[in-house]
Amino acid sequence: MEALTAPQTERWPLLEWVEDIGRIFTGAADGQSALELVAMLKRACDFDHCVVFAYSGEEVPLCLFHTFSAEQYRDFVSDYQAGPYLLDPFYKASYDAVPANLYGIRDLAPDHFFLSEYYLSYYRRMLLRDEIGYFGEAAPGIRTVVSLMRADHRQRFDEADKHRLRQFEPLVRAFVANLWRDGRFGFGERPAKDSLHERLEQGFLEFGKEQLTRREQQICRLLLRGHSSASISKELSICAGTVKIHRKNLYAKLGVSSHSELFLAFLDSIRKDG
Template sequence: MRADFEQFFDAVSHLVDGKQLNDSEVGKAFVDMMQSLISFDYSVIFAYRGTERPIDLYSTFDAADYDVFVSLYQNGPYLLDPFYSAASLPKPGVWRMKALAPDRFFASEYYRSYYVQTGLAEEVGFFVPAGEGVTVVLSLMRREGSGAFRDGEYALMRKAEPLVAAVVRNVWGRLGPRFDHSSHSRKDERTAEVEARARISDRLTLRESAIIELVLQGHSSESIGLRLGVATGTVKVHRRNIYRKLGISSQAQLMSLYLGRMKVPE
């Protein structure tokens, strides 16, 4: 598609005219700006801080898609998302999912049990550290029927990144109190997922706990070995010990335990 510079400048004007904008107004202006340059099907903006439940700042989903992309995602799967991992580092810039995903991502239980439900061909994110330990990720998505972004479109997103980052830091540079308020309001509501992970950790060593997260994210034994600085054979031994300690025999069962859908053995 050809860039619509009239739409682009109009969207930018809404972001820089000095008015106090709410999340929806900023999100809509961002989407309008990017739609003037490239085509995409969905957009969602999340703020991440540590392992806390991400805050959904804006999205373009209908009710059904919102349940999958936001509500279900916030209930645990985000912890295994390559975008969450990149936001936690943080890893600023514009990143394609395929550049961040582990080597076995598309064969992982996370992909099979959650990500496949999104029906996406590709997702690209603007990763912006916004201060106070918060990273804001603005995602653009294409459905399978629309196909992946072309290299030229990705290059255009990278050129827009300084402007997007400046807007995010200006508008969402003080999200810490919102996370604090959210954590305080939920302090007596430990989710099944959090409790399940705590019970799993009680049964495993720190090294084993790290390995199960890497396994569920989609890392092969070879990839885990490189990340942890151990031999591939050692990783395989750890994986066998993990399954034995947890009384399971498959990655699907491990995922169910991790997300609190299956009881951790006493």
Template sequence: MARVIANARSADFPASIEAALKTLIDFDILMVFAYSGPAKPLCLYHNMTADRAATVISDYSKGPYLLDPFYNAAVNLRETGVNRLRDLAPDQFYSSEYFKRHYVRTRIRDEVGFFLRPRADMGVVVSVTRPIEEPLFSATELRTIRAAEPVIRTLAESYWKDAGDREASGTERHPSDPINSALDQMARNLLTAREIEITSLILRGHSSASIAALLKIVEGTVKIHRKNIYQKLSISSQSELFSLFISQLQKY
């Protein structure tokens, strides 16, 4: 931590954070993303090879990030502290097309993130991961991570408080509501506002029961909406729905 503090205003700060965390827990990847509303995420730091970063960073930033539980938590300005992917993910996240088509390719088994608020309009997530051949983070390791969080947060929020201005100015942005805009275009105005809302939740990995609870409607109504969505889009599976969605995002 002495080295982290000494590098608090230098370009070596992110690497110092990585080294400090390595003394506490074992992890594979460390990456830092800045999220600001609908803007495409900005990677502030990572420790990956170029080949692996192409999947974990570049492919993610092209559109799949919109379905990521970490993204959805980061743009929720109330979310702070340490969060684990498994605790943020919807009930069917691990069987969702996003998980199958993107997350599996990253070879990440477990992920824990420090949620920072350098500014009121921006969330920064410093996350550490374990690969599929390694065990999940244990309860003891999570307690250690949470114990380190106040120091990491204080220093990192100061370091990245101007990240959006210094590094993200002029970066390409999605529409103000990128998921709904993509779904509107994809559906050619065939879906109702409620159907678009449900489609968004399906893509994120929510079951019909979870959607019903979130929207305060009965599960049978959700199932009827799902059937109508598939009919209107001339598809028969979540795989086809995901493909349509990603194809639409690539047009922005």
């Protein structure tokens, strides 16, 4: 009896995956092999941009790889590193060392994030519809995110997209570990953070310190990150009514009347410190 074989048209996809993996892991992990990985992921689930960031504690994020044009790099990377990363849910999740997994921004963002001034003034300016990221640890203390982005004209990533992308998690984690090891990256090897970065990090922690109580400062930072009163109530284990009172008081002390004014006051405080 003749052995049964799968039609050649059904065998090609598997062979192509194997060839892709071979190209990705042949030689050093570099920009070219990263592009091979991006191409393979796009065959499973289409997206517009990819960027890989490394995070280590309160250090300014390092960009390990990106697919942006020079103009897009300025907006997505340089501007991000200059401060907005402090309010980014992906940065916060990496800082909190969430378990390695695939997360969408909606899985991590506070409930009012998409109404926050950070989202409206920075994230939306990038003309993005959605973002999803592979979170992992490239080395002890080095958290990484391989972020896949869809432009504003597209649909958000759905559950089918996430299911397909999850199949590649082991491959992505292994590649990023190689990229970190072979790419000669290192936070300790970089020049010391410039004064702007220091002011941003310190400013976020100390904004309103002279006018606000410690509790009001906590609430202020959560408001800047995009938390609602209900979310802050849960985060700090206090009742929502108390949060609203603190919010009213801190607004009065800072001389603002809206979230957008609070955000601008925060930015102004950093500029004045410089």
